[in-house]
Each structure stands twice: as structure tokens, then as C-alpha cells.
Amino acid sequence: MLRLFDTAEGRVVPLELRDDGVVSMYVCGPTVYGPPHLGHGRFSLVFDVLRRYLEWSGLEVRYVSNITDIDDKIIQRANDEGRSAQEVAEQYEQVWYQAMDAIGVKRPTEDPHATGYVDRMVELIAELMDRGVAYETSDGVYFDPSGVSDYGLLARQSIDSLRVGARVEANEEKRSPIDFALWKKAKPGEPAxxxxxxxxxxxxxxxxxxMSLDLLGDGFDLHGGGQDLAFPHHENERAQAVAAGHTFAHHWMHNGFVEVGGEKMSKSLGNFTNLLDLVESTDPRSYRLLVLQSHYRSPVEVNKATIDAATSALERLDAFARRTADLPPATPDAEALDAFRRHMDDDLDTPAAMDVLFSLVRRGNQALDAGDVHAAAAAAAAVREVCRAVGLELHETSGEVPPEVLELARQRDDARARKDWASADALRDQIQARGFVVEDTPAGTQVRPA
Ligand SMILES: [Zn+2]
Incomplete structure (x- = not known):
């Protein structure tokens, strides 16, 4: 059974499901006012891995992730560029899904748009007014969380310390700095x-x-997002649900930050803070592997060295997939799959799960070298299962030959030119071991994927 760190409980607990065999999860989606950055990529990958793993385990997953298509930042950009907020939102929603497709994140089961739910939001705000936990000011309607007894649950702080720590704004009509806006009255020219x-x-x-309660119902299983959303966003979502008499999310899961490396990286590989730049300048699978090789609650460092390391690890995987593509079908190595499941079930310990994957690759290659086709096929089948479970696509018949293999081919031509047959043969073996076919042609060594 999968166990996850629950932010509300502050410990690892078993994931309990409201409905047998079905996981209902809500992950806060983007505000579509600009291209997605690496932090967006990370939370999308973390929750995509969780979703795929649950599906791979035989569960049905209802994955709801919203599009915030009305927001101050969207309005700001629309004003700056002299176009409508709707145009800005539509453009960046397209860019969002383009980036998500590129990194292999599955589309949500449903992606509610804020503008499609305004009537329902007005109903909730009216109910909160009726219950006396919200009040109107000259610029909007505010929620007063002081009546929510466990407010501060996700911040892991008491309401008093939150009050002390809150930024005091210029808005004098707000009764307390922790009160937050439910409704913002429109200024002239703003969408309303x-x-x-x-x-x-x-x-x-x-x-x-x-949107989460409407689509998933009271007491849905899991609410997720980046750790920066735990407070105030998720705390405030929860406070409204509780104040309106609903049971909100049963579990809370938050992923860690992205740390971006220094100047050197940005010069050599483009500005990595933009997710689209990253996927255009590298193998788009590399970010997924990098995210998998970090625990979801730890920070992940994205720089040239970590991306390069992930890219060459992917090459080892692809080479193994090519090398084993024609082996007879086999039952996956059960021991390895058990170890994989054990790590994933242990608070999604994907770094340990990836160690299982790469040791399977090593063992599979050794088995092939030793002529043990049966063991190699079992390892290869397990590698394919693990990759499917975490959404890592294998390139078995990639037409591309990586530069380091081309370099081996060039060295082999040099060796042949100086009639060093032993070195030429050794280099041929090295190229073949990486899953490529070597052909001698009048133009020299030609290499193609096996
Ligand atoms: Zn949200």
C-alpha cells in the first residue's frame, strides 16, 4: 500500500481511498499569463509520476487540475500588451499544454477553467457571508479565518503566529492581516x-x-501542489470548505522547490528558468529522469551538470532497450519489481526506485555479455515495466546516434587507418555493447541503432 507524507499530519501515512479502486486527486494548475517555468515542470512531473504509478498499480485515477484564466497577472499583461485578458489566457494555456506534452505529462481527466465556475464561486461566497465568516468592504469581500478552529494546519503554525507573521497591507478595511479576498470588485476596464x-x-x-469539490466531491482523496502553495493558498481553500460545512481533501501532498544553477549554465544551454527552453535544448525526458532521481520533497538542482548526467543515464537506458529489443518475451524479474514497488510505496522514494532500474540495466547487460539470454530478457522486461510505471519513454529504435558513439566510430577509423586491428576490434565491440550495429563502408565506419 502506498504511504505518503501528509502535510496536514506532518508524517507519512497510508493513502486511504474514499472509493474502492478509485483515486480522486486535485492538483493546482497554472495561472496562464506567461510561459511555464521549471517549478511548473517539477510539480507536473511529480504528480504525473504519482498518477501513472497508481494507474500502473491497477487503480483508476481521476486527476483534476485547473487552469486559472482570470487573475491580476493576466489582466496586467493584457493591459501592457493592449489585448484582452481572454486572449492572453488562451495563448498561454496553449503554451502550457505544449510544454506538458513535451515532457510527457498526461492531460488531466478534467481541467476546469476559473471563468467557467464564477457562478458557483459567487454561491460559495454568498454562503460564507450568510454564515458570518465573510464581510464586504469597498474593494471586495473578505474571509475571516479566525472561526476555523484548526486554521494553520497546513502552515504547521498557530493562527496567532500566522497573524503576527502576516504582511500588513495598506488596506485598512481588512479586519486582520490574515483575512483574504474572496471577491475583488472590478476597477474600470477590468473583466468582471x-x-x-x-x-x-x-x-x-x-x-x-x-472546482475541486464540484468535480471530486466532499472528502476527495488527495490535494497536491508545490510546497509554496501549502500556505496560504491551500490553507485558505481548506478554511473556506470547512467554514461552509464541507469535508475537504483527505490527504495533502506538496513537492519541494527547484534550484537553478548559475550563470555558466544559462549561457551554455539557454535560460533554463523557462521550461520550453529546457525541453528545446535537451532531451525532454531528461527533466523527468532528474525529477525521478530526486525525492519529491527535496529540492532539485537543475543545471548543466545535472541535466547532462540525466541525459547520459537515459542513453544507457536507450542502449539497453535497443540491445534487448529482439529478445524473446519474458516474465519481468519479480524480485526487482517487488523492490521497485516497495520503494515507490515508501513515500514515493523514486531515487531508490531509479537505482533498482539502473541496476537492472547493469545486470541485464552482464547477462547478455555472458550469453544468458533468459536472465537478460527477464531484466529487460522489468526495465520496461518500471519505465512504463513512471512514464519514462524508451527509445528503442531511435535513428539518432549519440555523439559519444560517433566519436568511438571516428577513433575506430583512425585505428584502421594505422592498421591497429586490435584497437579497431575493441572499439567495434564497445559500439556494439551500446546497442549499435557497426558496418564497414568505403566512407569508413557507419553506425546505426540495432
Ligand atoms: Zn489551487
């Missing part, structure tokens, strides 16, 4: 929807609570 408090737009925290 009707409400009992005049035209305006909903606050971000209200969006996710309404």
Missing part, C-alpha cells in the same frame, strides 16, 4: 462578472475550493 456585491472577479483561493 455580476455578483450581489457588484461586478468583479473571484479570488484565487475560492476558485480551487469550488
Amino acid at each position: 462578472w455580476p455578483s450581489p456585491w457588484g461586478p468583479g472577479r473571484p479570488g484565487w483561493h475560492t476558485e480551487c475550493v469550488v
Whole structure:
């Protein structure tokens, strides 16, 4: 059974499901006002891996992730560029999915858009007003969380210490610095929807609570996002749900930050803070592998060295896949799959799971070298299962020959030119061991994927 660190509990607990065989999860999606950055890529990959693993384990996953298509930042950009907020949101939603497709993140089962749910949000705000936990000011409607007894659960702080730590804003009508906007009254020229408090737009925290409860129902299984969302965003979603009498998410899961390396990296490989630049300048699978090789709660360092290391690890995987592509079908190595499951079930310990994967590759290669086709085929079948479970695509018949293999071919031509047959043969063996076919042609050594 899968156990995960639950932010609300502050410890690792078994993932309990409301409905047998079905996982209902909500992951906060992007505000579509610009291209996605590496942090977006990470949370998307972390929750994609979780989803795929659950599906691989035989569960059905309802994965809801929203698109925030109305927000101050969208309006700001629209004003700066002299176009409508809707145009800006539509453009960057396209860019978002383009990047997600590139890194192999499955589309959500449902992707509710905030603008499609404004009526329901107005209903919730009206209910919170009726219950006396929200109040109107000249610029909007605010929620007062002081009546929510366990407010601070996700921040892991008491409401008093949150109050002390809160940034004091210029807004004098707000009764307490921890109160937050449910409704923002529109200024002239801003996109607006009707409400009992005049035209305006909903606050971000209200969006996710309404959409998650509407699509997944009370007491859905898991709410996730980057750790920067735990407070105040998730805390405030939860506070509204509790105040309105709902049971909110049963489990809370948050992933760690992305640390981006220094100047050297950005000069050599483009500005990695933009996810699209990363996938254009590297093998798009490398970020997934890098994320897998880091624990989801730890920071991940993205720089040229870590991306390069992931890329060459991928090459080892691909070479093994090519080398074993024609082996007879076999039952996957059960011991290795058990170890893989054990690590994944232990709070999604993907670094240990990847160690299992790469030791399978080593053992499979050794078995092939020793002529043990049966053991190699069992390892290869397990490698394919593990890769499928975490969404790592293998390139078995890639037409591309990596530069280091081309370099071996060049060295072999040099050896042949000086009639050093022993070295030429050794180099041929090295190339073949990486899963390539070597052919002698009048133009020299030609290499193609096996
Ligand atoms: Zn959210």
C-alpha cells in the first residue's frame, strides 16, 4: 500500500481511498499569463509520476487540475500588451499544454477553467457571508479565518503566529492581516462578472475550493501542489470548505522547490528558468529522469551538470532497450519489481526506485555479455515495466546516434587507418555493447541503432 507524507499530519501515512479502486486527486494548475517555468515542470512531473504509478498499480485515477484564466497577472499583461485578458489566457494555456506534452505529462481527466465556475464561486461566497465568516468592504469581500478552529494546519503554525507573521497591507478595511479576498470588485476596464456585491472577479483561493469539490466531491482523496502553495493558498481553500460545512481533501501532498544553477549554465544551454527552453535544448525526458532521481520533497538542482548526467543515464537506458529489443518475451524479474514497488510505496522514494532500474540495466547487460539470454530478457522486461510505471519513454529504435558513439566510430577509423586491428576490434565491440550495429563502408565506419 502506498504511504505518503501528509502535510496536514506532518508524517507519512497510508493513502486511504474514499472509493474502492478509485483515486480522486486535485492538483493546482497554472495561472496562464506567461510561459511555464521549471517549478511548473517539477510539480507536473511529480504528480504525473504519482498518477501513472497508481494507474500502473491497477487503480483508476481521476486527476483534476485547473487552469486559472482570470487573475491580476493576466489582466496586467493584457493591459501592457493592449489585448484582452481572454486572449492572453488562451495563448498561454496553449503554451502550457505544449510544454506538458513535451515532457510527457498526461492531460488531466478534467481541467476546469476559473471563468467557467464564477457562478458557483459567487454561491460559495454568498454562503460564507450568510454564515458570518465573510464581510464586504469597498474593494471586495473578505474571509475571516479566525472561526476555523484548526486554521494553520497546513502552515504547521498557530493562527496567532500566522497573524503576527502576516504582511500588513495598506488596506485598512481588512479586519486582520490574515483575512483574504474572496471577491475583488472590478476597477474600470477590468473583466468582471455580476455578483450581489457588484461586478468583479473571484479570488484565487475560492476558485480551487469550488472546482475541486464540484468535480471530486466532499472528502476527495488527495490535494497536491508545490510546497509554496501549502500556505496560504491551500490553507485558505481548506478554511473556506470547512467554514461552509464541507469535508475537504483527505490527504495533502506538496513537492519541494527547484534550484537553478548559475550563470555558466544559462549561457551554455539557454535560460533554463523557462521550461520550453529546457525541453528545446535537451532531451525532454531528461527533466523527468532528474525529477525521478530526486525525492519529491527535496529540492532539485537543475543545471548543466545535472541535466547532462540525466541525459547520459537515459542513453544507457536507450542502449539497453535497443540491445534487448529482439529478445524473446519474458516474465519481468519479480524480485526487482517487488523492490521497485516497495520503494515507490515508501513515500514515493523514486531515487531508490531509479537505482533498482539502473541496476537492472547493469545486470541485464552482464547477462547478455555472458550469453544468458533468459536472465537478460527477464531484466529487460522489468526495465520496461518500471519505465512504463513512471512514464519514462524508451527509445528503442531511435535513428539518432549519440555523439559519444560517433566519436568511438571516428577513433575506430583512425585505428584502421594505422592498421591497429586490435584497437579497431575493441572499439567495434564497445559500439556494439551500446546497442549499435557497426558496418564497414568505403566512407569508413557507419553506425546505426540495432
Ligand atoms: Zn489551487
